[in-house]
Every structure is written in C-alpha cells, then in structure tokens.
Amino acid sequence: MDFNDTPEEAAFRKQAREFLTANAKSKAEAGRGMAVGWNKDEALAAARAWQATKADGGFAGITWPEEYGGQGLSPIMQVIYNQEEADFVVPRGVYEIGLGMCIPTMFAYASEEQKKRYAPKALRGEEIWCQLFSEPAGGSDLAGLRTRAERDGDDWVINGQKIWTSGAQFSDYAILVTRSDFEVAKHKGLTFFFLSMHSPGIEVRPIRQVNGAANFNEVFFTDVRIPDSQRLGAVGEGWKVSLTTLMNERFAVGVAPPPDFDEIFDLVRDLELEDGPALDNAVVRDRLADWYVRQQGLKNAHFRTMTALSRGETPGPESSINKVVSASKYQDISIFGMDVLEMAGAIVDPEIAPMDGLFATGTLSSPGYRIAGGTDEILRNIIAERVLGLPQDVRVDKELAFRDLPTGRD
Amino acid sequence: MNFEFDDDQRLLRDQARKFLTDKSPPEAVRRILDGDEPFDRDLWREFANMGWLGAAIPEAYGGSGLGHLELCVIAEELGRSLAPTPFASSVYLASEALMLAGTEEQKQGYLPDLAGGEAIWCLALSEGRRPATAANIAATVSEGRLSGEKIPVVDGDVADRAVVVAAESGGVGLFIVDLNGPGVERRSVETIDPTRSQAAIQFDGAAAERLGDAGDGWPMVERLLERAAVLVAFEQVGGAQAALEMAREYALGRFAFGRPIAGYQAIKHRMADMYIQIELARSNAYFGAWALSTDAAELPVAAATARVSASEAYHFASKENIQIHGGMGFTWEFDCHLYYRRARQLALALGSQRRWKDRLIAALQRRNAA
Ligand SMILES: Cc1cc2nc3c(=O)[nH]c(=O)nc-3n(C[C@H](O)[C@H](O)[C@H](O)COP(=O)(O)OP(=O)(O)OC[C@H]3O[C@@H](n4cnc5c(N)ncnc54)[C@H](O)[C@@H]3O)c2cc1C
Numbered sequence: 001m002d003f004n005d006t007p008e009e010a011a012f013r014k015q016a017r018e019f020l021t022a023n024a025k026s027k028a029e030a031g032r033g034m035a036v037g038w039n040k041d042e043a044l045a046a047a048r049a050w051q052a053t054k055a056d057g058g059f060a061g062i063t064w065p066e067e068y069g070g071q072g073l074s075p076i077m078q079v080i081y082n083q084e085e086a087d088f089v090v091p092r093g094v095y096e097i098g099l100g101m102c103i104p105t106m107f108a109y110a111s112e113e114q115k116k117r118y119a120p121k122a123l124r125g126e127e128i129w130c131q132l133f134s135e136p137a138g139g140s141d142l143a144g145l146r147t148r149a150e151r152d153g154d155d156w157v158i159n160g161q162k163i164w165t166s167g168a169q170f171s172d173y174a175i176l177v178t179r180s181d182f183e184v185a186k187h188k189g190l191t192f193f194f195l196s197m198h199s200p201g202i203e204v205r206p207i208r209q210v211n212g213a214a215n216f217n218e219v220f221f222t223d224v225r226i227p228d229s230q231r232l233g234a235v236g237e238g239w240k241v242s243l244t245t246l247m248n249e250r251f252a253v254g255v256a257p258p259p260d261f262d263e264i265f266d267l268v269r270d271l272e273l274e275d276g277p278a279l280d281n282a283v284v285r286d287r288l289a290d291w292y293v294r295q296q297g298l299k300n301a302h303f304r305t306m307t308a309l310s311r312g313e314t315p316g317p318e319s320s321i322n323k324v325v326s327a328s329k330y331q332d333i334s335i336f337g338m339d340v341l342e343m344a345g346a347i348v349d350p351e352i353a354p355m356d357g358l359f360a361t362g363t364l365s366s367p368g369y370r371i372a373g374g375t376d377e378i379l380r381n382i383i384a385e386r387v388l389g390l391p392q393d394v395r396v397d398k399e400l401a402f403r404d405l406p407t408g409r410d
Numbered sequence: 411m412n413f414e415f416d417d418d419q420r421l422l423r424d425q426a427r428k429f430l431t432d433k434s435p436p437e438a439v440r441r442i443l444d445g446d447e448p449f450d451r452d453l454w455r456e457f458a459n460m461g462w463l464g465a466a467i468p469e470a471y472g473g474s475g476l477g478h479l480e481l482c483v484i485a486e487e488l489g490r491s492l493a494p495t496p497f498a499s500s501v502y503l504a505s506e507a508l509m510l511a512g513t514e515e516q517k518q519g520y521l522p523d524l525a526g527g528e529a530i531w532c533l534a535l536s537e538g539r540r541p542a543t544a545a546n547i548a549a550t551v552s553e554g555r556l557s558g559e560k561i562p563v564v565d566g567d568v569a570d571r572a573v574v575v576a577a578e579s580g581g582v583g584l585f586i587v588d589l590n591g592p593g594v595e596r597r598s599v600e601t602i603d604p605t606r607s608q609a610a611i612q613f614d615g616a617a618a619e620r621l622g623d624a625g626d627g628w629p630m631v632e633r634l635l636e637r638a639a640v641l642v643a644f645e646q647v648g649g650a651q652a653a654l655e656m657a658r659e660y661a662l663g664r665f666a667f668g669r670p671i672a673g674y675q676a677i678k679h680r681m682a683d684m685y686i687q688i689e690l691a692r693s694n695a696y697f698g699a700w701a702l703s704t705d706a707a708e709l710p711v712a713a714a715t716a717r718v719s720a721s722e723a724y725h726f727a728s729k730e731n732i733q734i735h736g737g738m739g740f741t742w743e744f745d746c747h748l749y750y751r752r753a754r755q756l757a758l759a760l761g762s763q764r765r766w767k768d769r770l771i772a773a774l775q776r777r778n779a780a
Contacts, residue, residue, distance in 0.1 A: 001412055001413060001414070001415075001479065001696070001699065001700045001703065002411075002412050002700075003411060003412075003413070003700075004411070004412070005411065009411070076411075265774070279771070279775065282768070285767060285768055285771045286764070286767050286768075288771055289718055289766075289767035289768075289770045289771055290718075290767075292715065292770060292771075292774065293690070293694060293715050293718045293719040293722075293770075294690060296693075296694055296697065296715050296719075297689070297690025297691065297693050297694050297719055298690070298693075299693075300413070300693035300694055300696055300697045301689055301690065301693040303411060303413035303693070303696075303697075304413050304414065304693060304696065306411045306413070307411050307412055307413045307414045308414075310411050310412070321685075321686045321689055321690070324686060325686060325690065377675075377679070380675075380678065380679040380682040380683070381675070381678065381679075381682075383682040383685055383686070384678035384679065384681055384682045385678070387682075387685060388658060388678075388681055388682070388685060389658075390658070390661070390662070390672045390673065390677075390678050390681065391662075391669070391670055391672055391673035392673070393673065393675065394669070394673065
C-alpha cells in the first residue's frame with residue numbers, strides 16, 4: 001500500500017497544481033464565505049469565465065475524446081484534478097449537470113455532427129445545459145412522467161410541465177424525456193430529445209427554495225416544436241437513454257459542500273461553553289468523533305476507488321455510499337454548529353453569525369442534498385438491489401398501460 | 411495510488427478463508443461455546459504451522475517475516491470465522507509489546523516461542539470497573555516483585571506469560587510475568603463471549619521482569635493499544651461482513667406475507683445501512699493498516715478512527731442480524747448471538763467506544779497543535 005502517484009500521474013498533478021495556483025485563489029487565501037444563489041449575474045459571469053480558463057488550460061473535459069475538445073485522458077486524471085481543485089475556491093454548480101450528465105448522454109446517442117457542434121461549446125462554457133427530467137408526477141418514479149410528445153411531420157410537438165429543473169433560468173440547451181405513448185406500460189412509452197431552451201413555447205418560472213435561493217425552476221411547454229433529428233435513441237426507448245444519464249449522475253453528484261468535520265472542529269475550537277472550552281465537553285467530543293470517522297471513511301473509500309481507476313478497473317460499489325453518507329452528515333453538522341452557539345445559534349445574518357453564517361446556510365441547504373440526484377431512500381434501494389442483490393420492491397405499475405395506472409393526489 | 415492489498419496478500423486472504431471455512435466452521439466455534447475447553451488447540455497448532463502466529467515477527471526471531479499488512483489480512487479472516495483462539499492476546503498485544511519495547515535478549519528469548527505457538531501470552535491491563543488510565547493502575551512492582559489484581563484479562567486463564575501494566579516508583583511500566591510461577595493465582599471469569607476466555611489474576615509477589623525502559627511507560631501502553639486497535643479493526647470488519655452475509659442469506663429464504671422478507675424496504679434499507687457502515691469501517695481499517703505497516707506519524711489518529719468505525723459497524727451489523735432473523739435470531743441454536751457476543755468482546759477488550767472517541771479527538775488536537 002502506498003499513496004504515490006505513477007510518474008505520469010505525478011506530472012499531471014503538478015501541472016494541475018500550477019494551473020490552479022496561477023488562476024484561482026486557494027481556500028486558505030479566500031476565507032469561507034459561500035454564496036447560496038446563482039442568480040446574481042456576477043456569479044454566472046464568474047462561472048463562465050472560469051470554465052473558459054479551464055478549457056484554455058487543458059483541464060476541462062479531461063476524459064472526453066479529443067475530437068470533441070477533450071483531453072482523452074483516463075478517469076484517474078480527472079480524480080487527480082478534482083483533488084487539487086478541492087484546495088481552491090472556484091465557481092461550482094453551473095456546469096456540472098451539462099458536462100457531467102447531458103453531454104455524456106449526447107456522446108452515447110447523438111450524431112457525429114451533433115457531438116462536434118455541441119460538446120466543444122459546452123466544454124468552453126459558452127452554452128449551458130440543464131436536465132428536464134423530474135415532473136410533478138415523476139420524481140423518484142421518473143417513468144411516471146406525463147409531458148406529451150406527439151409526432152407532426154418531421155417535428156415533435158411537446159406539451160406539459162417539468163419541475164425542479166436546476167439552472168433552467170440561464171440554460172441554452174436541455175435534455176428532455178417525454179411520453180410519446182400513453183397506451184403501453186410506463187417504461188415503454190418514453191422518448192428522449194435535446195432542445196434549445198430558447199425555443200418558442202418554453203416558459204421558465206423560478207421556484208423559491210427553503211434556503212431562499214431560486215436555483216431550480218418549473219418549465220412549461222406549450223406546443224414546443226423539436227425536429228426529429230434531435231431525438232436521442234429510438235421512439236419508445238427513452239427509458240434506456242435516461243438510464244445512461246442517471247448512471248452518469250452517480251459520478252456527477254459528488255460529496256456535499258461544507259460544513260464538514262474541519263469546519264465544525266474550527267468552530268468549537270474557539271468556543272467557550274458553560275463548563276469551559278467546547279472541545280473539552282464530552283458530548284461535543286463524541287459527536288465530533290462520529291463525523292470524523294465518517295468523513296475519513298468516505299475519503300479512504302475514495303482512495304480505493306482511485307486505486308481501481310488507476311489499475312484500469314471499474315470502481316466497486318463503494319462510490320454508491322458517497323451521497324447517502326455525506327448529505328446527512330452535512331445536515332447534522334450544520335445543525336450542531338447552530339446548537340453549540342446556544343440561543344445565538346438562531347442568528348443567520350452572515351455579518352453576525354460565525355464563519356459568515358456557514359452553519360445556518362448548511363442547515364437550510366442540506367435538506368435538498370438528501371433529495372436531489374436520488375433521495376436517501378432511493379439510494380438505499382439501489383444499494384440493496386444492485387450491490388446486495390436483494391429483490392426489487394413489489395410493483396403494481398409494470399404491466400398496466402400508463403393510462404390505467406392509479407395516480408393519487410395531484 | 412495503491413490503496414489495496416496486492417496480489418500475494420489477496421492470495422493469502424483466499425487461502426486463509428478457505429482454511430478457516432474448513433477448520434473453524436460454526437460447529438467448531440460452538441464446541442468452545444458449549445464445552446469446557448477454553449480455546450481450539452488444534453486450530454492454534456495449525457496457525458503456528460502456517461506461520462500466522464509469527465506473521466509480523468521478523469525471521470531473525472523465529473517469525474515468518476510477512477509483515478503487518480499480511481497480519482491485517484489474516485485478522486479479517488479470523489474475525490469472519492469467529493476463530494476461538496488467543497490470537498489477539500498473543501499476536502496483536504504481546505508480540506507487538508515485545509517488538510516495541512523488548513531488549514535484543516528478550517526478543518531472542520521470547521519471540522520464537524510466540525511465533526511457534528509453544529507459549530501463549532496475554533496483556534494484563536484492566537483492574538476492574540475503573541477505566542484503565544495511568545493514574546488508576548494500582549498493581550505495583552517493587553524490587554522486581556508484582557502484587558495486585560488484574561481483571562478481566564483476556565486469555566489470562568490459558569496464557570503462559572503476561573505483559574503486565576503496573577505502577578512502580580516513577581510511573582507506570584510494562585513487566586513480563588510467568589503465570590505458571592509462584593505468587594500467581596488465577597481463575598476464569600464468566601464473560602459476554604464464552605468463545606474467548608478471560609480470567610481474574612491475583613499477583614502476590616510474583617517475579618516481574620522489566621519490559622522497556624524505566625520511567626514513564628504509559629506512552630508505550632498507548633502505542634501498543636493503537637497498534638492492536640488496527641489489527642482488531644480488521645477482525646471486527648470481518649465479523650461484521652459475516653453478520654451481513656448471514657442476514658442476507660436468511661432474508662432471501664424466509665418468506666412472510668407471500669414473499670421473501672428481503673424484499674421489504676425496512677429490511678432492505680437496514681442491510682444497505684449495514685453495508686454502508688462496513689464499507690466506511692473497511693476503508694478506515696485500510697488506512698490504519700497503511701499507517702501501522704509504515705509506522706506513519708498518522709498512526710494515533712488512523713488507529714482510533716479505524717477502531718471507532720469498526721466497533722460501530724460490528725455493533726450495528728450484529729444486532730440487526732438478530733433482528734432480521736426474528737425469533738430464530740434470539741435462539742441459542744442460531745449463530746447470530748456468536749457475532750453479537752464477539753462484537754461486544756472486541757469492542758471492550760481494548761477499552762470502550764466512549765474512550766476511543768475521546769482518544770481520537772485528543773489525537774486530532776495534538777496533531778493540530780503540532
Ligand atoms: C435541489 C434540487 C435540485 C434538483 N435538480 C433537478 C434537475 O436539475 N433536473 C431534474 O430533472 N430534477 C431535479 N431535481 C428533482 C429530484 O430529482 C427529485 O426531487 C427527486 O428525484 C425526488 O422526487 P420527488 O421530488 O418527486 O419526490 P418523491 O419521489 O415524491 O418522493 C417523496 C418521498 O417519497 C420517497 N419515496 C419515493 N419513492 C419511494 C420508494 N420506491 N421507496 C421508498 N421511498 C420512496 C422519497 O424518498 C421521498 O422521501 C432536483 C431536486 C432538488 C431538491
């Protein structure tokens with residue numbers, strides 16, 4: 001066992017480090033302030049600029065094929081870059097969905113010409129993509145979606161509604177899954193497209209979240225036309241295409257943001273409780289130890305994943321535990337960070353609350369992490385079924401025509 | 411990056427698993443549980459023959475010189491099989507103590523017998539209900555004679571020699587005591603896990619040979635516990651994994667309301683949680699193994715992390731394994747309680763979870779201050 005890079009990996013790590021040092025602020029320099037929303041124009045402009053810088057530096061699309069603007073390197077190099085980038089403060093949250101999920105789906109299903117047209121612009125950050133999957137009637141049960149696609153000559157006509165679409169308010173393109181046949185079983189009647197978010201008939205309405213930001217949206221479709229050439233996969237095979245996207249989601253949705261162990265440790269280190277320094281308090285020590293072993297468990301599991309990648313093997317199922325563990329840890333640490341401040345813990349004003357209100361921000365943002373990209377419950381089902389080989393839940397929706405399924409409250 | 415066991419180590423794991431499946435099946439463990447024998451002597455001899463007892467002991471001292479990573483691999487398999495032997499006492503504690511603190515002469519004199527299985531050793535630390543801290547040690551050595559009581563001492567009833575933690579003028583020290591010599595009286599005590607025997611030992615002027623330098627020996631005790639914690643963590647991970655597999659097997663075959671109980675989410679999600687905890691614990695144990703085998707400065711933090719994580723995982727997996735078995739899980743006849751008992755035994759033998767969490771934070775504080 002060792003933690004040494006191969007010479008090739010070490011060289012790449014050094015380049016990445018040099019690039020980041022030259023172009024971004026380290027965490028130590030920048031302090032901890034965290035913006036919650038992306039809607040501010042400057043934040044979006046900063047994200048665009050950073051993506052272009054990364055592309056120019058050769059650190060965007062590290063694993064993508066070179067003919068589409070990528071670097072054609074192995075997944076381990078992406079991991080190495082991510083490790084280095086984690087020490088720097090760079091804009092995050094605008095491009096992950098497009099580059100992590102939408103374009104990889106295009107790689108699997110779009111025409112050669114389309115890949116050449118869309119991938120490089122996405123990579124340079126010139127075009128932003130979003131994911132139009134979830135609907136009021138289809139979240140965990142994505143295949144319950146009802147947005148209708150009807151064939152009309154060389155076009156498809158789309159009517160219906162999506163919801164929770166992150167970044168729709170500033171996106172240029174989207175991947176979209178629709179229902180093209182209501183008469184067959186639900187997984188069989190879906191068809192998949194990509195489209196311009198500037199198409200006539202699309203209306204985006206931001207939804208205000210628990211944390212006050214409005215990063216996700218409702219998206220309404222009224223007679224939106226999509227050329228058949230923008231269909232991905234065969235008619236009725238939209239479920240299969242969706243699974244490609246969702247498989248990529250597992251890698252795109254990473255570890256939850258701070259506060260993590262380091263931040264709660266920093267907070268209590270300077271804090272006095274009724275009986276002395278907070279770090280001498282047995283309850284505080286007990287909780288900190290729990291979070292430390294979880295944080296380290298994920299970090300060390302990640303080293304195992306890296307080892308597999310480095311050997312050219314497919315990583316084991318350990319990557320499936322990442323979000324389940326880190327999202328709850330994020331929430332619990334945030335809440336504890338408010339609790340140790342006693343009555344003053346209620347203050348969320350970043351001018352007054354410690355660390356620019358990081359714990360309050362986490363308290364209000366963390367519930368979304370336990371839901372987005374697969375809920376805690378769905379992820380446990382996935383571990384139980386795919387990793388442990390346990391039976392699927394009883395399903396009442398497999399054989400019936402979609403039209404005849406029970407629907408519940410709307 | 412190479413954070414996996416290598417091919418030879420994986421081969422060793424496969425061999426160990428095969429051997430233990432064959433030689434230490436549940437029936438063999440139950441012979442110790444229900445019988446008068448304190449441990450499986452045949453198994454012990456075979457461990458010696460295969461070089462497992464001396465896995466981390468250099469060849470110069472009669473060991474097989476494999477190394478600590480190999481010992482971790484063996485530990486995981488021992489934990490999985492619940493092998494009822496004094497392995498942890500002799501190997502993780504006593505051999506490590508001799509290698510850490512012994513003089514050349516002591517190593518030459520004692521390690522070959524340990525590696526060959528001719529002598530069984532144990533660590534005598536606890537003195538009853540009070541937590542074992544430097545200030546709480548009351549057993550005393552004066553002019554080479556040890557007096558006081560140690561309880562419980564894992565494998566204290568079967569061991570030939572003990573490494574005893576005792577006070578002397580100037581602090582706490584480590585001493586080697588011949589348990590078959592004069593001034594030693596011992597009796598077995600009934601404990602949570604009858605497959606691992608424990609004793610109360612009364613010393614009354616027993617001859618005590620110094621191990622390590624005179625002066626404050628407590629830091630050496632801490633180092634010893636850290637090293638053992640990593641090795642025990644592998645046993646705990648192995649046991650937890652076996653409990654999960656047992657639960658899975660049962661849940662797939664047990665039908666209720668017309669279908670396997672493994673299909674109900676309350677059961678599925680609980681097993682998913684077992685899996686999550688075990689993967690975290692396993693990954694932390696790996697880091698501990700790296701720190702142990704390279705004598706890294708991270709060892710105090712890595713060992714406490716591995717320990718806390720593994721104790722929790724085994725605790726959870728063993729108790730939920732009983733739950734998933736329903737009434738069958740609560741019978742003496744089913745093996746669920748063997749894991750439940752062993753999980754407790756291992757979680758207590760090196761000190762409680764509460765103290766290891768405390769030790770972990772203390773180690774982090776020291777690291778940050780440095
Ligand atoms: C911050 C955020 C960003 C998002 N961004 C996007 C995006 O960009 N694009 C997009 O398409 N979607 C997005 N989503 C939507 C997200 O994928 C869904 O919210 C999620 O899949 C859950 O679906 P739902 O909201 O309909 O909840 P439901 O599916 O109705 O779930 C409600 C509760 O029921 C539980 N439940 C449901 N089914 C089962 C089951 N079989 N077994 C056990 N429990 C079950 C769930 O775990 C949950 O606790 C986002 C969500 C959030 C919170």
